[in-house]
Amino acid sequence: MCWRWNKHLLTGILDSHIIDYPTPKNLNYMWSFGSTAGICLGIQMLTGIFLAMHYCPKMEYAFYSIEHIMRNVKYGWLIRYIHANGASMFFIVVYSHIFRGLYYGSYMYPRHYLWMSGVVIFILMMATAFMGYVLPWGQMSFWGATVITNLFSTIPFVGRDIVEWLWGGFSVNNPTLNRFFSLHYTLPFVIAGAAIVHLALLHDVGSNNPLGVEYYGDKISFYPYFYVKDLFSLFILLIVFSVFLYFFPNELNHPDNYVPADPLTTPAHIVPEWYFLPFYAILRSVPHKLGGVLAMGGAIVLLLILPYLNTSRVRSTYFRPLYAQAFWFLFFDFLFLGWIGQKEVAEPYTYLGIIATLYYFFFFLVLVPLLGILEEKLICYDVEKI
Structure with missing residues (x-):
């Protein structure tokens, strides 16, 4: 009886939130960024789990464990490149999603809490991506971590204590790498939980539309009318993703990060990943x-x-x-x-x-x-x- 009730509950949720979910009939492809962002999150979590099986969060071995994944683990090069370039694809989709919301006024009432939850997800993404950038323990990883964590020292009274807590000591060292690895592995699950909240808020107030006009009677079911648009957008994303993955896998990464970290040699120009550059x-x-x-x-x-x-x-x-x-x-x-x-x-x-x-x-x-x-x-x- 309990199993049957749970079965009906699950099918009811799937039906109301995926199949018969009422959707404005004038939605265009700009409304596909949300679903593609969710798929990007799933790809990052799955590849991250496989990479964590072979990664060693120790200063002496971190860089060489990445090389081990690339050279010795079966299809390790593919998993690593999917994860590295997948972060860039994820940010491209999310930035597009944000600018679409700005253009069509998706931040206005009654979707203000929906918008704010999306910004919280974006902040969590930035924290996760920064910590992931440190893990290869290349030159840019080490010095990027040093520069960015030092920014917390500007906080009055407690800034220095926060920096030392992040470092786990008095400089970027092995405890820093351990902490960043633990947080980088954990935060995607927090992002997934926040994404579920974001989706629940969306389905509570309903989707915005290109005209921005609320008319509750002029809606049709999500399936089969709009899932094909999301599917088409997914194919476009996979094509772009595949081009970078198989032809330009290192194009979006900094060349200095392919050199082991050296605390005694400062790079000529310290920069973060491209998706942080506007804020940098x-x-x-x-x-x-x-x-x-x-x-x-x-x-x-x-x-x-x-x-x-x-x-x-x-x-x-x-x-x-x-x-x-x-x-x-x-x-x-x-x-x-x-x-x-x-x-x-x-x-x-x-x-x-x-x-x-x-x-x-x-x-x-x-x-x-x-x-x-x-x-x-x-x-x-x-x-x-x-």
Whole structure:
């Protein structure tokens, strides 16, 4: 009896959340990023488990255990390249998902908690990816860990204690590698739990749509009408993924990370992975160390509090021409920050980084609240003229 009840409960959940889930009929392929992000998470977790079977989190053996996986473990090279390039694919999909939400106003009420839970997942992803970047224990891994963990020392009163706790001592050493390996292995399961919460919030309020108009009667079931769109997007992702995996497997990684870590030799230019570069550029654009850390953290916090900065009642950018122009400036500004982040700290890159950083904060702190008020007044003025 209990088994039958559980069986009906499971099939009922699958039916209501996957098959007969009511979906706006005008959704386009931009709404496929969520499902592809979930698949990327699954790929990372599965390959990570297999890599952990052969990885040795000790300073003396970490780099060479990676080489052992690549050379001696059967299909180890494939698993490692899937995991390394899969992180990049994951961030490409998630960044696309975020910008789609910004464009179509998916951060507005009643989806504000849904948006905020997504930003929390993004923050957890960044922490997990950073710790994973340290594990190969190459030159860039070691010095990247040294630079980034030192940023916590700017926190008044407790900063030094936090840094020493992260290090497990007085420098980046073997305890640091052990802690990062443990957290890197654990956090994906936390992300999976947060993703389930994110999905539950989505199914509670329903999906947004390109027009941003709430009409609860104009919906159709997810299956079979929309799963094919998600399936098509998955095939596109796998094609792009396969091109990098089989033809350019090292293109998205830094060459210095293929050299064993040497605490006595500092690389000429320390940079994080490409998906951190926009925020790294913001960090470097502020000459004061604490100010740079606050700016970088604030750039992420702004995404979290965006629903409370918004003043517009119109969701879709289709009906907000001024916001549309500001959005595309932000999109290219973010790409520009990524380009600046990989350049050396020298003129003119420092000045360009400052300008790009100022626009990033100007968009969220000034344009988002101001344009909502301005566009509403313009609409009211046009209606009065009619």
